[in-house]
Amino acid sequence: MAKATDGDGTPVPQRLLAAATRLFAERGYDRTSVQEIVEAAGVTKGALYHYFGSKEDLLQEVYARVLRLQQERLDAYANAEAPIEQRLRDAAADVVVTTIENLDDASIFFRSMHHLSPEKNKQVRMERRRYHEGFRALIEEGQRSGVFSSATPADLVVDYHFGSVHHLSTWYSPDGPLSQQEVADHLADLLLRALRP
16 A cells, blocks of 8 residues: 655645656656656555556546636636625636646646547546536526626627637746736636626
8 A cells, every 4th residue: 555645744646646747747647657647646546546447537636626726616606795796807807827837737738638639628528517607606696687798799708818828838937027816817807897787
């Protein structure tokens, strides 16, 4: 049985995910072997297969962990006691910040999702759709109450915002002129301006 943690207390699954994320980002999913991942994580292949059934499971989890975090945060914003404009703005900015904080994960996934089996791909798409539907529900709430314009369908507004979010990995640099929070604020403000009645 694999040891659950290493000397500094980092759980083996986290070590494996960190190693896989780094290697997938540097070399690409298809050019990274299981052996390279376990060597980088300092564990055995048995440990990898104890926690993850395959390299494909690691790829799925790289993205799924970010999506779980974003879903939890979206749920918190959606259920907050605040005006709809504030809740949507907070959610819109948060998805930008959490994507930038996990930029390798997002770029790996969008570059490599075609390597997932049809079943795993379907599962990830379903989880991502659930997130987008929660985000859309905030827009629709504001449109129903007259706070937001309903001239543009909510689905199109969601696609507009997430088109920007999904392309962050192609241009955002931590060494660039804007901090992650500044980028998040600008994109959230653009979204709200687009929804003004």
